[in-house]
Each structure stands twice: as structure tokens, then as C-alpha cells.
Amino acid sequence: MSQKRDYYQILGVSPEAAPDEIKKAYRKLAQLHHPDKNPGDAAAEDRFKAIGEAYAVLGDAEKREAYDRFGTAGPARGGEGFGDFDPGFGSIFDDIFEGFFGGRSGRTGRSAHRGADLRYNLEIRFEEAATGVEKEIVIPRLETCATCRGSGAKPGSQPTVCKNCRGTGQVRFSQGFLTVSQPCGRCRGEGRIVEHPCQTCRGLGQTKAERTLTVKIPAGVETGTRLKLAGEGEVGVRGGPPGDLYVVVAVKEHSLFTRHGDDVYCEVPVSFSQAALGAQIEIPTISGRATLKIPPGTQTGAEFRMRGKGFPNVRGFGQGDLLARIFVEVPMHLSAKQRDLLEQFAKLESSEGSPLVQGFWDKVKALFE
Ligand SMILES: [Zn+2]
Ligand SMILES: [Zn+2]
DSSP states (O other): OOSOOOHHHHHTOOTTOOHHHHHHHHHHHHHHTOTTTSTTOHHHHHHHHHHHHHHHHHTSHHHHHHHHHHSSSSSOOTTOTTTTOOOSSSHHHHHHHTTOTTOOOOOOTTSOBOOOOEEEEEEEOHHHHHHOEEEEEEEEEEEEOTTTTTSOBOTTOOOEEOTTTTTSSEEEEEETTEEEEEEOTTTTTSSEEOSSBOTTTTTSSEEEEEEEEEEEEOTTOOTTOEEEETTOSOOOBTTOOOOOEEEEEEEOOOSSEEEETTEEEEEEEEEHHHHHHOEEEEEEETTEEEEEEEOTTOOTTOEEEETTOSOBOTTSSOBOOEEEEEEEEOOSSOOHHHHHHHHHHHHHOOTTTOHHHHHHHHHHHHHTO
16 A cells, blocks of 8 residues: 555646646546445455545645655655645545535546636736736746656657557557446557657647746726636647637735725724814815715714715726715824913803703603702
């Protein structure tokens, strides 16, 4: 059990197989060798465990990369290298049978297949989300190797047909009453073997490249908005179509504004006298300053809506509003003269002038009488 194995061979996939492909191969095999389907068959149980072990590594992007590079799934840690593979039938069991009955089968590795989709996380400023912006992004991706044009064979040589499966990529064997078809282990389901690998791409047919793209971010995007750039993912294998690139937007927070849908909120502090006397104030909006008139007697929490001063709707359905939420600041430091005037003011305070205060104490009085 503990000798070194080739996980790709165990799952019958090629080393450049897409994650989706690996998952499919794993489900198919795990279903086939599941102990419930092979009661009392110790060999099937061993195979089932090996399949699980292989998938625990190849099904995890990080471990797979380490395995490709170092031949193990991470720094060697004496026997616990595959810590999160559970040979029991807990969560893995669920995973195997999810979508099991709808599964397609019988695809060989020889067919052309689509390149992988890529995801790029792009952070933009709040204002950029409001106006829209063009961004240049650099994406690392796999491209068809220019030296071998994707064949994986050294120029002047050709991949040869696998003798084990006669080029079909599949081998058949009997299991009880059934004849089962499985990806060929010798060619890893490819149907062909590259005897003289291309030195540029080490036989993979693809090389790592960086590509600069200009992405147009429309006005009104929000965190989580996903933009699809069709055909900008990784190149397809053996002439298959390329995958797509998904740019996922994250909008930075703003120190003055918060967003709710297409509306923008701004907390506006006003002084005690502005609130009491009314005022005309210049407030910020995402498209510049705007004049807001607050009436005399404005309270903390009062909201004033300015139509059309919010975010444009990303799908073109109009424009949100700006909501200015007032917060009254009580003076914290008084000069001698201010204190004098306020004390005079306090003597003149009346119940009509402070209906909330008056109403509160009327209720308190009623409660205890
Ligand atoms: Zn090459
Ligand atoms: Zn073969």
C-alpha cells in the first residue's frame, strides 16, 4: 500500500487532465470498486482506497501541483501526507454519488477537449464601480506549445499509437458477468504515447504564458459581479475550444459612502445650530458636490433623498439615489461666551420647542401615578 504510485494512472487520466475530468474519472471508478458493490472482495476494497487516495491529491489544486512538482502531495511528514483523505465512507461517499445516475461515461482521452475556465479576482475603487473603468490584467495561463504545436512530441517525431489499447485509450476487462471498460493505464487513456517528448513543454503540449487583457468594467458593478470573457481561458487540448475567463469584481469600501443596491448612503454630521435653525449644506455625492437644504428642527436620523445621485444600474435600469442621513453633533467644547448664551437659551426652552422630551416625561409621569 505504501509504495509510490502514479495517481494519474490509478485514476486513468492524463497529467494535463482538467479538474472536472479528474472528478468524473474518480466518481466512475469509485462507483465501480465501491465495497458495497463488491461485498467480501478485499481487492476491490484496496482499489477503492487507492482511488480515494489518488483523488484526495489530484482533486485538490494545491496538492496536485505539489505532486506534479515533487511527486508527493506536499512536504513529507512521515506517513500523514494525505491527512484529509478519509478511507471511511463519510463525506467522500456523498461526493461519489452526487450526480451519479446522470453521469456520462465512455469518453476516451483521445478526444479533443475544452480548455479550463479561469477566474481572475479584480479589486476596483468605489468610484470606479460608479463610473465604469477599463483595467489591464495579466493572466498566467496555459497556451499551445509553439515548438510542437501541441502534439507534445519533439519536432520531427510523432506520437505512436499505444499497443496496449491499440489507440482507443480504453482497456476492457471482465468483472463477474460484466465487461468493464477502463482508461488504459499505459497511455493514461490518451491512446498514444510520446516517446520523444518536446523539450519546450516536456511533452505536455502546452506551455505557461502570461497574457495581458484589457477588461471593460461597466458602471454599476458591485462586489461579486462576474464578467465572462468568452474564449480567454486556457487553450483547448488537441484542437478543442478554449475555456472562458471569469473576472470577479470586488469593490473597495469608501470612507464616506456605503451602498445598498443602487442607492448610496452618506452620513452627514451637522452642528446643533444648523439642525435647529435649518441650513444649506454642500454634501458629497459620487459625481461631485451637491447642495442639500435641511429645514429648521432637523433631527438625528433624518434622511434626505437626492434622486439620481446614486449608482447607475449595471443592467441599464435607471439610476439609484443618494440618501443623506443626518447626524446632529452636540458641541463638545464651549467658549465662555457660548456657554453664557446657551445658559440664557436654556432658561427660554419651552415644551412646544422640545415635543419629544416633553412627550417622554409625560409618559413617565403617567406610569408612576
Ligand atoms: Zn511542446
Ligand atoms: Zn493505451
